[in-house]
Amino acid sequence: MHRLVPCIIAFILQLSPAVSQETSPRLGDWADVLARARGQTVYWNAWAGEQAINRYIAWAAQEVSKRYGIKVEHVKLSDTSEAVAKIITEKAAGRDKGGSVDLIWINGPNFASLKDKGLLFGPWVDKLPNYRFADVIGKPVITRDFTLPTEGFESPWDIAQLVFYYDRSRTPAPPRTTEALLQYAKTHPGRITYPDVQNFLGATFLKQVLIELVEDRSVLQEPPLDADFARLTAPLWAFLDELHPVAWRSGKAFPANSAELRQLLADREIDIAFSFNPSEASLAIARGELPASVSSYVLDGGTIANANFLAIPYNASSKEGAMVVADFLLSPQAQARKQDPSVWGGLTVLSLSKLSSDDRRLFETPNTATVVRPVTEAESALPEPHARWMTRIIQAWLQRYASK
Amino acid sequence: MNPSKGEGLWLRLVPAVVFIILVVPTACGLLGVFLPAFGYFPALGGSEFTLQHWRLLLEAPGLFRSVILTIWIGLASTVLSLATVVLLFAQFHDTRVFWLVRRTLSPLLSIPHVAIAIGLALVIAPSGLLFRFVAQFLPDLDVPPDLLIVHDRMGLSLIGALVLKEAPFLFLMSLAALPQINPTQSLATARTIGYTPTIAWIKVVLPRLYRQIRLPVLAVLAYSLSVVDAALIVGPTTPPPLGVAVFKWMSEPELRDRFIAAAGAVLVLCITLFGTTLWIGLERLLILLGRRWLELGSRKQGAKAISIAAYAVGILLLTFILLSAGAILLWAFAGNWPYPNVAPDFLTAATWNTNSRQFLWPLFNALIIGGAASLLALAFTVSLLERDVHRRTNTQDWMRNLLYVPLIVPQIAFLPGMQILLIALHLDSNIYSVIAAHLVFVLPYVYLSLSDPWAHFDDRYRQTAMAMGATPRRALFRVRLPMLLAALLTAAAVGFAVSVGQYLPTLLVGAGRVPTVTTEAVALASGGDRRLVAVLAMLQSLLPLGAFLVAVFVPLIVFRNRRGVRTT
Numbered sequence: 001m002h003r004l005v006p007c008i009i010a011f012i013l014q015l016s017p018a019v020s021q022e023t024s025p026r027l028g029d030w031a032d033v034l035a036r037a038r039g040q041t042v043y044w045n046a047w048a049g050e051q052a053i054n055r056y057i058a059w060a061a062q063e064v065s066k067r068y069g070i071k072v073e074h075v076k077l078s079d080t081s082e083a084v085a086k087i088i089t090e091k092a093a094g095r096d097k098g099g100s101v102d103l104i105w106i107n108g109p110n111f112a113s114l115k116d117k118g119l120l121f122g123p124w125v126d127k128l129p130n131y132r133f134a135d136v137i138g139k140p141v142i143t144r145d146f147t148l149p150t151e152g153f154e155s156p157w158d159i160a161q162l163v164f165y166y167d168r169s170r171t172p173a174p175p176r177t178t179e180a181l182l183q184y185a186k187t188h189p190g191r192i193t194y195p196d197v198q199n200f201l202g203a204t205f206l207k208q209v210l211i212e213l214v215e216d217r218s219v220l221q222e223p224p225l226d227a228d229f230a231r232l233t234a235p236l237w238a239f240l241d242e243l244h245p246v247a248w249r250s251g252k253a254f255p256a257n258s259a260e261l262r263q264l265l266a267d268r269e270i271d272i273a274f275s276f277n278p279s280e281a282s283l284a285i286a287r288g289e290l291p292a293s294v295s296s297y298v299l300d301g302g303t304i305a306n307a308n309f310l311a312i313p314y315n316a317s318s319k320e321g322a323m324v325v326a327d328f329l330l331s332p333q334a335q336a337r338k339q340d341p342s343v344w345g346g347l348t349v350l351s352l353s354k355l356s357s358d359d360r361r362l363f364e365t366p367n368t369a370t371v372v373r374p375v376t377e378a379e380s381a382l383p384e385p386h387a388r389w390m391t392r393i394i395q396a397w398l399q400r401y402a403s404k
Numbered sequence: 405m406n407p408s409k410g411e412g413l414w415l416r417l418v419p420a421v422v423f424i425i426l427v428v429p430t431a432c433g434l435l436g437v438f439l440p441a442f443g444y445f446p447a448l449g450g451s452e453f454t455l456q457h458w459r460l461l462l463e464a465p466g467l468f469r470s471v472i473l474t475i476w477i478g479l480a481s482t483v484l485s486l487a488t489v490v491l492l493f494a495q496f497h498d499t500r501v502f503w504l505v506r507r508t509l510s511p512l513l514s515i516p517h518v519a520i521a522i523g524l525a526l527v528i529a530p531s532g533l534l535f536r537f538v539a540q541f542l543p544d545l546d547v548p549p550d551l552l553i554v555h556d557r558m559g560l561s562l563i564g565a566l567v568l569k570e571a572p573f574l575f576l577m578s579l580a581a582l583p584q585i586n587p588t589q590s591l592a593t594a595r596t597i598g599y600t601p602t603i604a605w606i607k608v609v610l611p612r613l614y615r616q617i618r619l620p621v622l623a624v625l626a627y628s629l630s631v632v633d634a635a636l637i638v639g640p641t642t643p644p645p646l647g648v649a650v651f652k653w654m655s656e657p658e659l660r661d662r663f664i665a666a667a668g669a670v671l672v673l674c675i676t677l678f679g680t681t682l683w684i685g686l687e688r689l690l691i692l693l694g695r696r697w698l699e700l701g702s703r704k705q706g707a708k709a710i711s712i713a714a715y716a717v718g719i720l721l722l723t724f725i726l727l728s729a730g731a732i733l734l735w736a737f738a739g740n741w742p743y744p745n746v747a748p749d750f751l752t753a754a755t756w757n758t759n760s761r762q763f764l765w766p767l768f769n770a771l772i773i774g775g776a777a778s779l780l781a782l783a784f785t786v787s788l789l790e791r792d793v794h795r796r797t798n799t800q801d802w803m804r805n806l807l808y809v810p811l812i813v814p815q816i817a818f819l820p821g822m823q824i825l826l827i828a829l830h831l832d833s834n835i836y837s838v839i840a841a842h843l844v845f846v847l848p849y850v851y852l853s854l855s856d857p858w859a860h861f862d863d864r865y866r867q868t869a870m871a872m873g874a875t876p877r878r879a880l881f882r883v884r885l886p887m888l889l890a891a892l893l894t895a896a897a898v899g900f901a902v903s904v905g906q907y908l909p910t911l912l913v914g915a916g917r918v919p920t921v922t923t924e925a926v927a928l929a930s931g932g933d934r935r936l937v938a939v940l941a942m943l944q945s946l947l948p949l950g951a952f953l954v955a956v957f958v959p960l961i962v963f964r965n966r967r968g969v970r971t972t
Contacts, residue, residue, distance in 0.1 A: 190550035267531035
């Protein structure tokens with residue numbers, strides 16, 4: 001046993017691994033990438049809180065298997081940080097190749113954190129054949145992730161926007177700004193809430209309020225300065241101090257995520273819900289989870305929109321396979337299916353004008369099922385603040401409200 | 405004592421192997437948590453010892469409240485579970501009701517914590533079954549009341565879920581321990597000198613019984629002090645109990661949080677030690693007070709209150725169990741079911757059909773892992789026990805204490821360290837490692853479950869077989885094991901149930917790549933599609949229930965023409 005202990009310590013802490021330089025895919029030759037990708041298994045780590053998206057991922061997996069002979073396993077996450085933690089743990093344990101994450105659905109602080117630590121493979125995105133269709137000019141959000149330039153380290157695959165929804169038959173006049181939301185809560189105590197701030201939708205709500213209340217929005221595009229943080233966020237805390245006493249459960253508990261928020265609306269516990277998926281309400285109506293009298297809307301003055309990306313960790317086992325999957329998800333067919341409101345309703349990242357007329361027609365699915373006002377981004381999309389704002393706001397929120 | 409001749413190499417090695425299985429992962433895991441807690445973790449840039457991470461931990465928002473909550477939840481749920489068991493035994497021992505309670509609680513033991521928490525939430529939430537019933541009579545309740553019940557800040561619903569699970573566990577542990585202390589005689593004596601049956605049981609049987617179930621009680625305490633899975637579903641959120649907080653730090657993208665998580669894990673361990681010490685202090689106090697009460701010699705005093713409490717507890721327990729099971733069943737097949745209707749508009753298998761891809765693979769994994777872990781555990785247990793037979797020794801006492809190591813050291817305190825070790829050895833994220841990790845927690849239960857029937861086996865059967873020329877191996881495989889079939893299957897079923905319920909080991913060792921119905925249920929429970937969550941909870945409960953059914957019916961069929969063989 002005495003001799004065992006040093007061995008064990010060595011096992012746990014022998015953390016200067018013999019790093020063997022892994023043969024990186026030769027990026028220039030796509031045919032070569034395809035050839036190497038065949039037969040690989042891609043462990044795609046993706047948030048799994050929405051059944052419609054899970055089914056879309058399952059469909060994509062089937063297609064990729066059929067076309068390219070790549071097996072895709074959806075590793076279901078309840079929070080993307082789980083996969084980030086896994087990559088960091090592997091780095092800690094010295095596993096610089098043969099990692100367990102091949103492809104990760106990511107954006108915002110998680111991307112910033114991995115890129116900053118050099119834990120991402122790349123740049124690789126401009127090598128994808130389908131990336132030429134991406135609307136990098138018209139949709140700048142797909143090249144700057146929470147203001148951080150993606151620099152080819154992540155491939156865009158979806159655009160999301162904060163959309164509110166409510167039951168017309170119960171709430172004839174929903175509030176159309178966050179300020180109006182506060183007034184609504186005061187006249188209807190207990191009927192308004194937002195998700196836990198450690199969930200991205202909850203954090204987004206805080207950022208939405210901050211954007212509406214801050215004097216000069218351009219400061220949010222830079223990392224917060226310690227000196228200014230308290231002053232700039234003071235209106236947000238004042239807003240929440242007023243909201244919480246009249247919020248659902250008196251602001252003492254918060255739904256875990258968008259799905260729970262939706263369930264609360266379905267159970268009539270609250271009057272207003274919101275989501276990062278513009279088609280959330282219509283999908284739920286189709287499934288029978290929400291009554292047909294639910295409608296969606298975007299706040300006057302716009303709401304936060306951001307792009308969702310796919311990244312490949314530095315130690316991924318199937319880098320080529322992951323690239324092929326990302327390329328398939330950028331294809332007109334995959335993007336059109338994603339935008340179909342009866343499938344998912346996620347907005348495309350492609351520029352329709354760059355597509356052939358045949359491909360363009362794929363996007364023209366008749367939009368009869370949806371009760372969502374079609375969202376055109378230019379009209380209402382607000383850019384995400386710098387990623388540090390999100391982490392700082394969450395920290396400050398926890399300091400203020402979690403310890404009481 | 406010399407090993408008897410003919411003892412194979414395997415039997416000689418088996419205690420060492422079991423020791424390694426039980427202690428080494430725990431010890432390595434603890435080491436892998438302790439060092440980073442004090443700053444030493446070169447790969448993450450921590451090369452020297454420091455207390456800085458403890459400072460950050462102590463400054464974390466809500467930490468103080470987390471700690472207090474943790475201790476409160478741990479002590480309250482253990483006290484309530486134990487009190488429930490004592491009340492039920494005192495009031496109902498040797499009655500027909502007792503037989504009924506025994507029959508209803510046994511299957512409940514097999515329902516995992518996660519399913520119980522999910523079921524309870526479906527019942528007590530403001531939009532849950534209870535308020536839907538009430539709303540039928542109170543028209544004002546056409547919208548659910550704005551009450552914080554699930555995730556309440558005092559942790560009451562978490563305590564409720566823990567008691568629903570732990571009370572049946574302690575109940576069955578007590579049932580198993582009772583024969584060893586021969587209660588019938590002393591009860592009869594007490595009653596002849598005028599004690600009512602209830603008081604007699606508490607004064608004469610309980611003190612001796614408690615000594616027998618003390619380790620299970622401490623295991624319940626340790627579990628409740630560090631619970632993660634059920635706490636994620638119904639526990640407080642702002643702030644959460646410490647186990648959940650550590651779990652969340654572990655999955656933060658900031659490296660610094662890993663050190664805080666490690667310090668937090670050590671704090672969980674300290675709290676478990678503190679809680680256990682507190683518990684032992686409470687025991688002393690109770691012994692002191694109890695002795696005075698005993699010496700007073702009152703025959704009837706308090707019997708009335710105890711029986712009222714016992715009935716109340718029994719009815720409450722049964723009601724919530726039935727309602728929870730009913731809620732899971734209804735939601736799993738519910739079509740549209742708006743509040744405040746007490747029943748769905750229609751029943752449908754749509755959730756099962758559209759999501760089969762979501763649960764078939766996790767179901768299959770759970771089946772394979774549970775089957776493999778429980779069979780391995782059974783093999784080890786039989787080897788250990790057979791070794792005792794060979795050597796005519798009794799290693800049971802030290803083995804019993806050893807077995808409780810993985811049950812008493814909180815999972816959240818050593819699994820993070822074990823995870824890093826496995827990744828460093830490239831042993832993570834495959835099903836074999838998950839099976840091995842489950843074995844650590846399954847083996848103790850299988851051993852505890854099998855050792856008593858084994859000890860009570862009449863050794864003369866074996867001696868007869870040997871006298872007729874059978875080798876020890878043949879006597880084991882042809883006589884003892886077949887005759888103990890019922891006990892073997894029950895032990896395997898217990899092990900299977902334990903395996904199916906494991907959340908943290910599956911998630912951490914499997915790196916998310918080996919999903920089971922349990923990990924999927926927890927991932928979806930907080931706000932996922934309620935119907936799918938119900939389906940997962942149902943599958944999660946059906947798996948162990950199926951195993952117990954096998955354990956009950958296979959012996960009945962195999963021994964249908966062997967009247968003398970015990971089949972239960």
